[in-house]
Amino acid sequence: MITDVATTAATTHESQVLPGIHTRLARRGLLPAEHLVDAGYTSLTHLEQAAHEHQVTVSGPLKSNPTRQHRRNKGFARDDFHIDSDRQQVTCPQEQVSAGWHGPYPTSSPTAAPLIVARFTKSQCRPCPARAQCTGTARTVGFPSREFRDLQLRVRAEQQTREWQARYAVRSGVGGTVNEFARGHGMCRCRNGGQGKAHIQHVLTAIAVDIERLSGLAPAEEAPTPRQPTAFQNYLDQREIPRLKSRQSPGS
Numbered sequence: 671m672i673t674d675v676a677t678t679a680a681t682t683h684e685s686q687v688l689p690g691i692h693t694r695l696a697r698r699g700l701l702p703a704e705h706l707v708d709a710g711y712t713s714l715t716h717l718e719q720a721a722h723e724h725q726v727t728v729s730g731p732l733k734s735n736p737t738r739q740h741r742r743n744k745g746f747a748r749d750d751f752h753i754d755s756d757r758q759q760v761t762c763p764q765e766q767v768s769a770g771w772h773g774p775y776p777t778s779s780p781t782a783a784p785l786i787v788a789r790f791t792k793s794q795c796r797p798c799p800a801r802a803q804c805t806g807t808a809r810t811v812g813f814p815s816r817e818f819r820d821l822q823l824r825v826r827a828e829q830q831t832r833e834w835q836a837r838y839a840v841r842s843g844v845g846g847t848v849n850e851f852a853r854g855h856g857m858c859r860c861r862n863g864g865q866g867k868a869h870i871q872h873v874l875t876a877i878a879v880d881i882e883r884l885s886g887l888a889p890a891e892e893a894p895t896p897r898q899p900t901a902f903q904n905y906l907d908q909r910e911i912p913r914l915k916s917r918q919s920p921g922s
Contacts, residue, residue, distance in 0.1 A: 672876040673700050677869035685710050685781045692724045704729055706841040713781040714818045717825065729838060732825050745803035748813055753788075755816040760788035762811075764800050774815055785812040851875065 676687045695701045704727045712730040720726040752761040758771035769791045774784035790809040851857040855875050860868040
């Protein structure tokens with residue numbers, strides 16, 4: 671069942687709508703305990719905000735380390751550095767200790783966690799025999815604060831378990847639903863101009879899809895409970911006035 675529909679401008683990244691979705695679901699008492707999403711929604715800020723504000727666990731593939739060394743599995747990536755938040759020091763794989771600790775600084779992405787930057791001096795990095803294998807970011811290493819880093823490590827470890835993968839497999843049908851909207855109901859083209867009218871089209875289409883799916887469900891084994899007669903129907907029955915067929919309650 672479709673419980674919320676969000677319509678944004680084409681220039682708005684989909685990840686930015688997640689907090690608003692949780693707020694609307696909370697207002698209607700429809701918040702899930704666990705929200706299964708794709709990798710576009712699993713920023714550390716979203717995970718922390720959903721858990722803190724709504725007690726919702728956002729589950730989805732957390733992006734891996736994007737550095738060149740990590741992708742090629744060659745050289746030193748950020749995870750190879752030891753971070754000591756208490757002493758505000760970072761130790762590189764060659765046992766050099768950082769000379770500066772700065773931040774946290776906001777990033778260019780509104781959904782990314784602020785970064786702390788640790789700096790090493792020229793005298794530490796230039797003579798290093800493993801310089802070619804290092805991060806290549808002007809003697810600096812950027813990483814999220816301890817709270818976000820602990821969350822990142824915990825989530826990445828959890829996603830390697832069979833239990834998490836079995837839970838996330840439930841989301842496998844979402845791609846088919848999106849394809850049904852886009853190809854089966856023409857959602858790639860708005861019938862009217864303006865975001866407000868486009869939102870009405872999206873909502874009405876979602877209602878139609880829900881009705882279509884409900885109509886395809888197998889009938890319940892037990893007969894539905896007859897609807898209680900209205901006050902007007904009771905009035906007619908008390909005076910033994912015949913009711914019109916259209917006014918009779920089901921099963922009467």
